[in-house]
Amino acid sequence: MTELAIGVDIGGTKMHAAAVDRTGRIVLERIAPTLAQEGGEAVLLRALELTGAVLAEAERLSGARLAGIGIGSAGQIDFATGKVAYAGETMPGWTGIPLGAAVKERFGLPVWTDNDVNVFAVGEKALGAAREFDHFVCLMLGTGVGGAIMEGGRLVRGAFGGAGELGHLSVNFDGPRCYCGNYGCLELYASGTGIARLAREQAAAETAAAGTDKADGAAGVPEGGSEGPDSHAVIRGWLAGEPWAVRIMDKVVLALGTGISSLVHTFNPQAVIIGGGVAATGEPLMAAIRERVKAQTYPSMGGHLRILPAGLGAGAGVIGAAAQVWVYG
Amino acid sequence: MTELAIGVDIGGTKMHAAAVDRTGRIVLERIAPTLAQEGGEAVLLRALELTGAVLAEAERLSGARLAGIGIGSAGQIDFATGKVAYAGETMPGWTGIPLGAAVKERFGLPVWTDNDVNVFAVGEKALGAAREFDHFVCLMLGTGVGGAIMEGGRLVRGAFGGAGELGHLSVNFDGPRCYCGNYGCLELYASGTGIARLAREQAAAETAAAGTDKADGAAGVPEGGSEGPDSHAVIRGWLAGEPWAVRIMDKVVLALGTGISSLVHTFNPQAVIIGGGVAATGEPLMAAIRERVKAQTYPSMGGHLRILPAGLGAGAGVIGAAAQVWVYG
Structure with a gap:
């Protein structure tokens, strides 16, 4: 049966x-x-x-x-x-x-x-991907950023089940105000909408720097419709080594590395599992995040940490x- | 017996x-x-x-x-x-x-x-102070910043007991590099040494702005020895409403408000308990932190949150x- x-x-x-x-x-x-x-x-x-x-x-x-x-x-x-x-x-x-x-x-x-x-x-x-771990943090990088934490094999739920809103971990108190109230939330940099926002900001800065004439643009953010390039276009550009996209993704990876390092110091996890549409970028993004987190955490906690893509x-x-x-x- | x-x-x-x-x-x-x-x-x-x-x-x-x-x-x-x-x-x-x-x-x-x-x-x-709570976060604001987390009545320990290093939660990825490896850690702003560092930075910025002549300084950071004012002097100046100290403590409170809001979104605690020498400042600092955290968290999580000084x-x-x-x- x-x-x-x-x-x-x-x-x-x-x-x-x-x-x-x-x-x-x-x-x-x-x-x-x-x-x-x-x-x-x-x-x-x-x-x-x-x-x-x-x-x-x-x-x-x-x-x-x-x-x-x-x-x-x-x-x-x-x-x-x-x-x-x-x-x-x-x-x-x-x-x-x-x-x-x-x-x-x-x-x-x-x-x-x-x-x-x-x-x-x-x-x-x-x-x-977390079968062998009792202490791990999950990050879902999609339209927004979601999170979940397992500690000693149990989910961390908090007072009424609201724990794990890791998209609203701030990585930059000088950053823009988020709808949650906090400033410079991880979601504003590492979600699909966050990456698109960074692209719009960078395009606007380039336009301003070039005066009223749009610069020749060989190295600038492509126009990509009224909304500018979406996160998929930015990630494609990054994978192709285009300088405009590398500048954007450097900030995305800095935000992710900083936020994940904060989570490592907070939870001392065995692993961080990353899923969602942005993470579907695969190994190049995982490698960039691993490098940042290794540089930005205590060796005692970062040394044995695994950063893995979701298994399902x-x-x-x-x-x-x-x-x-x-x-x- | x-x-x-x-x-x-x-x-x-x-x-x-x-x-x-x-x-x-x-x-x-x-x-x-x-x-x-x-x-x-x-x-x-x-x-x-x-x-x-x-x-x-x-x-x-x-x-x-x-x-x-x-x-x-x-x-x-x-x-x-x-x-x-x-x-x-x-x-x-x-x-x-x-x-x-x-x-x-x-x-x-x-x-x-x-x-x-x-x-x-x-x-x-x-x-x-936490007798009635099963879900709470402790922050110790002393020479450094330490932390501890209780979830469902149990301490969050992580893989080998390293969890709760909340002084090394970043609040600013553009901030200075911390000895832990991360950038803009909470400890760099909200500890005694962090507050003294902010005072030195502000004094140096004022000196630079005034050229080689030290400005008249009525509103500037007082000299306070070769190291500049320590955190006690900054806090005394803040309590007395001195503008130079208010500028420094605005940043301290922003860092604390941002970090605590991140912790509230991460843990959905019933309370945050604050101890240590910096917290001995008492009610004015507690009130300033409460105001910031209220503005910077989801109403669903911040609404019922208690922010309390240590009871022992x-x-x-x-x-x-x-x-x-x-x-x-």
């Missing part, structure tokens, strides 16, 4: 539900748009519908037993109650939604609910969500 | 041993110079001698039972083995000393050994060291 867990991953853009076995294999899956702007109640109904559809299909698989449902959601989640403690502007009305309780009531299975990056850490520990691929969200069922069940 | 614990606090300048009861009252105590420059073995022998002297006196107290020995030491301590994992230049040869094992072998009592700021946190939780006074070191015996014994 195959045991299956249902994993549900609710992000600002899409939601993803899957039936996952103990090895992390996705047996079946469904994806739906979140349509976050329709409000928290509408998103909850859509999540219940998607979960129900996957559950019904999984129940029809012969020889499968459903062990429970694991949910990972954007926002700050109170793990004890499964309630959304806080969600930002990208998910209006999501704050206060009793997500875990609603799923449990509907389907009558054991349910665990946590924020998406905590769930990512649970998945990496159970099935991914595109399905990391649902696999991690489902892994909660195996870990806590 | 009174139960007593022996607390031993080993710092870079002095060591302090005391017999402490369950309420945190110091029954008897002795202090000796550390003479750290004599090397790790010599410091260990001196600590054994001091501990033995307090132990012998405590044993002579009629009706007293000795429950164990708790040690707090400068440096990074491996709590599991009681060994000094790393100590900086202020304690040469202290790295590698098997402190806990040596004390246990000599006296045959249960022994717990941890770093001085972890021990401070244990004391504040057992008997001080001058004996906090030995009381916290001894409290380990009650907490772990």
Whole structure:
């Protein structure tokens, strides 16, 4: 008899539900748009519908037993109650939604609910790059920057589950004000939107330096539409050794190296696991970060530290969500 | 029958041993110079001698039972083995000393050994300002800046006990290089030596701005000897509203507010407990920090946060060291 867990991953853009076995294999899956702007109640109904559809299909698989449902959601989640403690502007009305309780009531299975990056850490520990570590920090470099911390094999959750907002670790008190209130947050430099912001700033500085005539631009930031180049264009330019992109990525790597070094001094972890779209750049970015962190940490703590890319691929969200069922069940 | 614990606090300048009861009252105590420059073995022998002297006196107290020995030491301590994992230049040869094992072998009592700021946190939780909190961060603002983190009632220790080096959380990647390797560490702004450094920098900038003639200086940094004003002079000037000192302390408070906000986003604590000589400034500094942190954190996490001065006074070191015996014994 195959045991299956249902994993549900609710992000600002899409939601993803899957039936996952103990090895992390996705047996079946469904994806739906979140349509976050329709409000928290509408998103909850859509999540219940998607979960129900996957559950019904999984129940029809012969020889499968459903062990429970694991949910990972954007926002700050109170793990004890499964309630959304806080969600930002990208998910209006999501704050206060009793997500875990609603799923449990509907389907009558054991349910665990946590924020998406905590769930990512649970998945990496159970099935991914962190299998051999009890003390590690996860950084998700995507549209924003998310984080999770495992200490002695347990997630660090804090007073109500809000811990691990590592995108809002400041690396520069002279930096721009972030929407969280802090100055020079890591997210303003190391996320996709942060990298694009640095490119716009650098283009504006070049234009100003060249007077009203745009400089010849061979070494400058390319125009790339009204918004300037996006993070993908910057990273492509960096990998190709283009000077404008190297200048931008030097700052990105400085911010990441500084923030990760701060986290190493704070947590003395065995490893830092880096995932998300920006990290998909792969080995050149990992190598640059490793070099910086090595130079910027105590040798006693940095010497044995591993800095590794996430081990679970595109399905990391649902696999991690489902892994909660195996870990806590 | 009174139960007593022996607390031993080993710092870079002095060591302090005391017999402490369950309420945190110091029954008897002795202090000796550390003479750290004599090397790790010599410091260990001196600590054994001091501990033995307090132990012998405590044993002579009629009706007293000795429950164990708790040690707090400068440096990074491996709590599991009681060994000094790393100590900086202020304690040469202290790295590698098997402190806990040596004390246990000599006296045959249960022994717990941890770093001085972890021990401070244990004391504040057992008997001080953190009694009602399970999730809190401690910052010690002294000659340097030390830290400790309690999460769910347990100390965050990391891979080998090095966690909590919060003085080496960066707040400014454009800042000066710290001896730890990182840039713009909190310790470079918020410690006694950091505040004195800021005063020297500001004095040098004023001198440069005034050309070779020293400016009239009514609003400038006073000379205060070859080293410039120390942190006490800066803090006195700040409390008196002197503009030169306000400029310096604005930066100190910005660094503290930024670093604490980063810690709030990282740990979602119920409280931040601030101790050490710089914090002895009292309520004006606490109020300034509270205002900054409130402005620089997510309302969901900063709203209910308490920022409090340490509850244990001058004996906090030995009381916290001894409290380990009650907490772990």
